[in-house]
Amino acid sequence: MTLHDLSVKSLRSSLASRRTARVRRQSLERQLASYTSESDRLELDAILSRHTAEETGEIRSIINRQAMDRLLRSA
Structure with missing residues (x-):
């Protein structure tokens, strides 16, 4: 296997990981958006x-962004 083949394989793997992470985050965003009241x-x-800031950082970030979006839409 050549260095070029390894680079392509590495790139494909990286892109697949990023795609999976994006799909997971979009799903989480949809789930959190259902908390409306x-x-x-x-x-x-x-x-x-009940959890640490490290454990909940991503969720809190999404919640805060969604709250800001709601505020801007209602203004």
């Missing part, structure tokens, strides 16, 4: 508060 968001916040 204030009580839903409070319940979700209570669940997340």
Whole structure:
């Protein structure tokens, strides 16, 4: 196997990993978007508060962005 073949294989593997991560994040974003009421968001916040910031960072980032999007749409 040549160096070129390894580079192509590595690139394909990297692209596949990125695609999988993007699909997973989009699915998570859709799931979190279903938490629309204030009580839903409070319940979700209570669940997340039981975990470390490292464990919940991605989820909190998505929730904050979605909240900002809702605020901008309602303005």
